Amino acid sequence: MRLLAFGDSFVLGQGDPEHLGWVGRALRERAEVTLYNLGVRGETSADVARRWRAETEPRRVAGETAIVFSFGANDCHQEAGAPRVAAAQTLLNARAVLTEAASLGPVLMVGPPPMPDPGVCVRLETLNEHLKTLCGRLQAPFIDVFRPLFADGLWNREAGMLDGAHPGAGGYQRMAELVAAHPAWRSFARSG
Template identity: 75%
Template sequence: MRLLAFGDSFVLGQGDPDRLGWIGRALAGRPEVTLYNLGVRAETSADIAARWRAEAKPRLVSHEPVRLVFSFGANDCSSDGGAPRLAAAQSLLHARAILSEAARTAPVLMVGPPPMPEPGAAARLEALNEHLKALCGRLQAPFIDVFRPLAADGLWARDAEAGDGGHPGAAGYQRMADLVAAHPAWRSFTGAPET
């Protein structure tokens, strides 16, 4: 199976000294899955909407299954002290377009954004996470909510604070990977063996 993961610096695994991020860790021990990590630092949903098709095209093959994973939203909600980079309505329009078109190409799954330390961005991101969850429900696309569990246990925030302030290290990414890998939607989507 080929798994194409599109998103931002959290998909990329920025800050992880092992350069695995959450997605590489969620696929640990799965040699039958070829991961194409297509996360790009600082990208918003608009950036991902503009590039995902072109980057997916050469990796789509007929001789093995392909799955498309998307995870974004943090950069949409971030700001340089003013308004967010994208309004929530714009983020949702991009998400709808991405997920709808991608689902016509291959099975899709969305992993919600992790929490952020900046209070204003954190509140916007929490609201966007809920809107993305509802959108995925309407589109019948699996959605894995990592925002609430990561915000609740504090490990993600402590690990990010010890790093660059926004991105965690290995421990934070491992916590997110554990949440994703244990989720029934992920297990079904990736064909994970029963434990």
């Protein structure tokens, strides 16, 4: 099976000293899965929407490929007093990539993690709920990691000690455990 993971620096695993991030950790016991980690630091949903199809084609094998998307944190950061990508546009981007990707094979959306910055965190919490609702309407599996990561505090503690955004190994491990334990992931990770 081939698994393509598209998103931002959290998909990439920025800050993880083992360079696995949550995706690599969630697949740790799955040697039969070929992972293409296509996370790019600083990318928004608009960036992912522009590039995902072109990067999928050379890696895709019909019936053997699944695609996971996870983005939103960079959309919620502000530039010139406004979010980099308005929430309504993030939802349009998510709808477009999930709908088109579903025509190629199994898709899954993992919601954005929390951030130590309170303003960004509030916007992320709202976006997370909207993404969850959208995925429900599209019948695309959605894994909400925001609430449990925010509640246990490890993610934000590590991020606060590092660069203010990215956790270390412990935060990524916690996110991987949440994702790997979710029934949607277990079904998805076997489906490609």
